[in-house]
Amino acid sequence: MASATEIDAMRRALQLARGGPRGLNPQVGAVILSPTGDVLAEGFHRGAGTPHAEVDALSQLPPGAAAGATAVVTLEPCNHTGRTGPCAVALLEAGVSRVVYALDDPTDAASGGAARLRSAGVDVESGVERDAAAALVHDWTHLQRTGRPVVTVKWAQSLDGRAAADDGTSQWITGPDARRDVHLRRAAADAIIAGTGTVRADDPALTARAEDGSLLENQPVPVVIGESEVAPDAAVHRHPHPVILARTRDLFVVLADLGARGIQRVFVEGGPTLASSFLRAGLADEVLVYVAPVLLGGSRLALGDIGVSTIADARRLRVTRIETLGDDLLVVAHPHETTPDPHGDA
Structure with missing residues (x-):
């Protein structure tokens, strides 16, 4: 179960996500927490071709600083390579030990990040602030579906x-x-x-x-x-x-x-x-x-x-x-x- 600190971080990630542009990509926010619950970094997706929210946040940290950390993300970390690499891999390479996310990725191309993280031994929890995250990307999800x-x-x-x-x-x-x-x-x-x-x-x-x-x-x-x-x-x-x-x-x-x-x-x-x-x-x-x-x-x-x-x-x-x-x-x-x-x- 997500802690109060993680829930607060998710709400902050949702605020960050709203700063990103609407378009072909979803608005996504991320917060990196230390093992003691301190905020290490924040990020959001700033538009097509730019780093995704998780990578945007990780880029603000020196190498090794995210080891053992928790990544709090509004959307399931992606599992595909497009203009950028898979966020699931970036989190693994950063040494993150736990991932908390709000909403499963609805697309066939990008989903599967949670399973990839779990198979690598990362503790993964989904559904935290799911309704708020679904409301945020409702129009994007509709576009993907229809x-x-x-x-x-x-x-x-x-x-x-x-x-x-x-x-x-x-x-x-x-x-x-x-x-x-x-x-x-x-x-x-x-x-x-x-x-x-x-x-x-x-x-x-x-x-x-x-x-x-x-x-x-x-x-x-x-x-x-x-x-x-x-x-x-x-x-x-x-x-x-x-x-x-x-x-x-x-x-x-x-x-x-x-x-x-x-x-x-x-x-x-x-x-x-x-x-x-x-x-x-x-x-x-x-x-x-x-x-x-x-x-x-x-x-x-x-x-x-x-x-x-x-x-x-x-x-x-x-x-x-x-x-x-x-x-x-x-x-x-x-x-x-x-x-x-x-x-x-x-």
Whole structure:
């Protein structure tokens, strides 16, 4: 059983892991403890091609300093050679006598480090702070399993299910609290997706902004889906990140391409047509609906055809959270076949 010192070290390793970049590799942190429980070194994975967390921590120690030490790591030490060597071997060569880790590596290529360490006589314990570690790498794990990012589909609507008035005006259906929440969620995503129709009609910046209009620190990569041209002077071209123009209507192709780029989570905010397309294709892992206490009537529905022709085909969702945002409501839901996001609907 892990000691209180090791549990504290794991929590510190999780903090360190969050400092690493999101992408094709998981965020991982490590702490090296002396036989008496003192912290000898800390490390985290700083990006593709750089030393993994365990090696990053070991590199801060002189040769032999880790003999008899305990390595506390958020993810099972890897057992494969890629751009860097196996972390399991690095720990063995450093003379570490005990390894405590949180989460088994879910990939076939890199798993097996724990077994390799045990076979060499190292005391190995797994599952320490497993839930926190799983939440940290949830999006990466989803990418490894499916080959595509986690997809959040968002829309705002009136109480009677309209996205706009009959003349097409839609700005400020919801209030400032809801809009603030949307921008924070944009900032938490790796990419934001809109369709060419929305870009032509509304000229959105696709940025994450504070209430004063300034840009938040984290900005999602803008992605525009569709076969139509995007005007050279469109606001999206002034985004801090170069826009990805996906000139196809095949959402599976788009998401596979984004996954190959290391994009782990996307925020779909492109109007009723695009939202309906993701839902119809069964690609929504999370649904966010901002409901304003207004009535608009008319034909501008928040959703279009999602492939439901009879009540038996209804897309059943599990509501996981309802939040009051000023005068508005936020409903967070997940398809029944999709595992809810352990980040707490972030």
